[in-house]
Amino acid sequence: MKTTLKALMLSGVALGLIGSATADEAELEARIAALETLVQNLSAQLEAERTQTDQDIVRLEAAASSAPATAPAAQQDGMMLGETNVRVGGYIDLDAHVTSLSDGAIGSSSIARDFHIPGATPIGGSGTTATDMTAQASRIFIAGDRDIDGNKVSGYFEMDFLGSLQGNERVSSSFSPRLRRAYIDVNGLRVGQEWSTFQNTSAIPESASFLTLSDGMVFMRQAQIRYTSGNWQFALENGDTTVTPVGGGRIEADSNTLPDAVVRYNHTGDFGNVSFSGLARQLRYEAAGIEEQTMGYALSVAGKLNVGGGDDVRFSLTGGEGLGRYIGLNAANGAAINPLTGELEAIPSYGGLIAWRHPFGETARLNLGYSGLFIDNPSYVASTMTQSVQSVYGAVLWDIAPRVTMGAELLFGQRENEAGNSGDISRFTFSTKYAF
Template sequence: MKAYLKHTMLAGVAALALQTAAAQEQSVEERIAALEAMVAELKSELAAEKAQTDQDIVRIESVAKAEATDRPVTTTSGFMVGDTTFKLSGFIDVDAHATSFSDGQVGSNSIARDFYIPSATPIGGDEYSVTDLTAQASRFAVTAQKPVGDNQVTGYLELDFLGSAQGNELVSNSYSPRLRRAYVDYKGWRVGQEWSTFQNTSAIPESASFLALSDGMVFVRQAQIRYTNGNWQFALENPNTTSLNFGSVDDNLLPDVVGRYNFKGDFGNVSVAAIARQLRADFGTTEDEVFGYGLSVSGRVKVGEKDDIRFGLTGGEGLGRYIGLAASRATALDPNGDLEAIASYGGHVAWRHPFGDTARFNLGYSGLFVDNPDYLGGAVNKSVQSAYGAVLWDIAPKVTLGTELMYGVRELESGLEGDFTRLTFSTKYGF
């Protein structure tokens, strides 16, 4: 009996030992399986992160190409609110200007101290030099996209701080934002405030300052209704009649009409645009109107492997504010009380030459020439011209340093003229 009990106890202990070993073996296998699952999950997360990074690269390139070719911007990343995707973008821009005027000074609160406005070059005063530091060109933008069936609606809002009516340089430099662009895109339609369809934005030269070569350049942002179909663009844009001898009036009944065709290819892009304008003034007891028109050819053309030429050539009657930052006006009132459209023509050309890994050199010239009637006398602008050279280099991703030397001259019909020279250093971080 004792022997039987002994054998039974030994058998039980052996069975228990075998069960414990089996359980331990199963536990090890489960742990290995869990570790393998964790590794697989980490691999999946890394792959997803890489895919998101690739999407960001594609998005950045797409945005750059869209802005250069004036197409609607399409975002593929951002943050979701409901079924709408939002994206924030912009840049911080700090400029230091050392400016010398040959014939007078520009007020400290003038926007002409922040960037070149051809008609603001003083004439008839004493030589004056000044240094300014500003961050008002810094910019902020919000893009919103929402799917609508097989299409999508896109909204875009862009602000900066140039020309602020609020703020001064005494203590806080607290400048208010201003509206630059605000539009909605849907099925080829763009409605809102945007660059004029008469302007090819890819022709704007690269510069260290906010804007260079504006003398003979088409440069206007305004409210409009635009339709794009392939290479064709048509728009109705906000009208405004400016004059050399009775100010600016808003008596127009018809919008400015613009048509444009874009040539695109491996060579770059070239656009041909035409504009027709009703120029109208109502003086209460009398009113008059005249027809204005203009033609423009502009673009950015590749030269060699990396270089490009950016250019524009524009002319017409009654162009006024569309060219040269309103260095001339669209009309004049003749001695008989009739409106006359003012003829003007101008253009710009700039060469961009990359060198090294992250640097580039820019060189350019611009000019606007006005055919003023004799009855206006000698106090109106006959021409404005400028030339510049700029070197920019990226010291880190999206961080650009720049230096620029610009010279401009303004001439009146009387023969009097004034000039300015400006040296600029800039630091820009895009996001």
């Protein structure tokens, strides 16, 4: 404002000088000289004010950078509820399956009608074919995080509707939600229900169905206490022993007195990622006056490798004694009861998977893979117990719109028992998924 007033005053002076000019050349030159002096003085004042303004800006910026923050940084997503950034997401999923079984049938209320559970493939009986359509894999999660005394605290809660024993398909198809994951994080500590630390989830193949190649896959969610430090992870997880009793079948003993212990090392780079995991677990059975226990051990290497052109290879290889429920969706038990001694013996098993993902076109990708689990049951177990499960699959997925994916998949699987008998499953799946 001061500068503007000075400019106006100078303009008035200039006009006055010019308006009163006479023919006297000397007088005119004197007045021009006076005008030049005024202009020079005004320029000097403007330069002084600009310099002072620049100094003020520098001083204010320095003060702001050294002052403590009084408001949280702007969030990239979610919404602020008080001091907590909250995010809600998930997906809506429709899966349509046509399942053909060479032997027997899978019950209409079984979760094995919704995705591939290797140990549920029947052996013996007449072949059947059934078509199922379900939206039970639809999922929702709520996540939140906030800063508390300089510590970032976050929480995550997730559920879907698979495996619901409430509801039926007769009228309303009303299915109850189930807990998938629920945990809190603070300073490298994760407490709650989460994927087992023994599992590398990046090795899970992309599929049109909820889950494929589960035969040799480590797949487990359970309550745990996990600590992460750099590339290392250490966890104590919920223990539960599945036992093969005399005569065959399965007992979920749930008699553990010690948690399962996991150590894992992760390595990540431009190549992708790979993890090395070790598992030690107590196998314990206590019932009807019998109290027996032994130990189980397992090792696993798994990951996802980038192989150029957008392709990747996902893999895992796992083996040990007493591995049990950690692999193949519990196609093998962790231990067996020796009918001669009554002792509990850990059951050796090993398995793995490999899958190739190849993008093509603008949004499509082809997935191919194989998975298998092989179980070294003791010689005294019943001939009906599972000896091996294997499967192959191929799936094509394409994004028909942002966040909307359609897929078609064909899976062929086989289960073989200790008697050498086998049963096959062939399943075609068509799916449509919208992620939000």
